[in-house]
Amino acid sequence: MDQSKGQIEDVLAKKATVFYREVFGVGPKEAKSYILDDMIIIRLLTNLLPIEKKLLTKYKGVELVKNLRQNLHDATINEVSKIIKEITGQTIISAHSDISTKTGEIFEVFILNENYEDKLKQRNL
Numbered sequence: 001m002d003q004s005k006g007q008i009e010d011v012l013a014k015k016a017t018v019f020y021r022e023v024f025g026v027g028p029k030e031a032k033s034y035i036l037d038d039m040i041i042i043r044l045l046t047n048l049l050p051i052e053k054k055l056l057t058k059y060k061g062v063e064l065v066k067n068l069r070q071n072l073h074d075a076t077i078n079e080v081s082k083i084i085k086e087i088t089g090q091t092i093i094s095a096h097s098d099i100s101t102k103t104g105e106i107f108e109v110f111i112l113n114e115n116y117e118d119k120l121k122q123r124n125l
Contacts, residue, residue: 002124004120005117009033011087012084013031013032013042014031015087017031019079020044023076023079024049028044028106031043038112038113039111039112040084040112042107042108046105048065052069052101065101069098080095080110084110088116090113090116092110092111092113093111094111095110
């Protein structure tokens with residue numbers, strides 16, 4: 001039986017939590033994912049790492065944290081893309097990430113090669 005959109009979103013969130021816990025040694029408190037048109041959005045509710053908190057006290061601290069997270073995103077994007085493809089069968093054509101330097105919340109947006117939400121709707125008709 002094919003999984004529903006909600007079930008796929010749940011699996012994506014759980015796999016993201018495990019992945020980030022393994023990579024960073026600490027995972028998000030909560031993760032949610034959303035399939036919207038040709039995008040998969042993963043929202044990670046987490047805290048800033050201790051080094052990030054320290055960087056924020058320095059000159060250009062926000063810029064330093066944003067650069068650090070962008071580099072981490074760039075270093076892990078291939079692995080995350082493989083996880084998404086494994087779960088959805090979809091190919092990622094671009095990926096974007098941002099972190100709140102106030103809360104530590106992270107948003108990751110993955111752009112797919114087709115409208116996956118419509119594909120799921122058609123499959124479940």
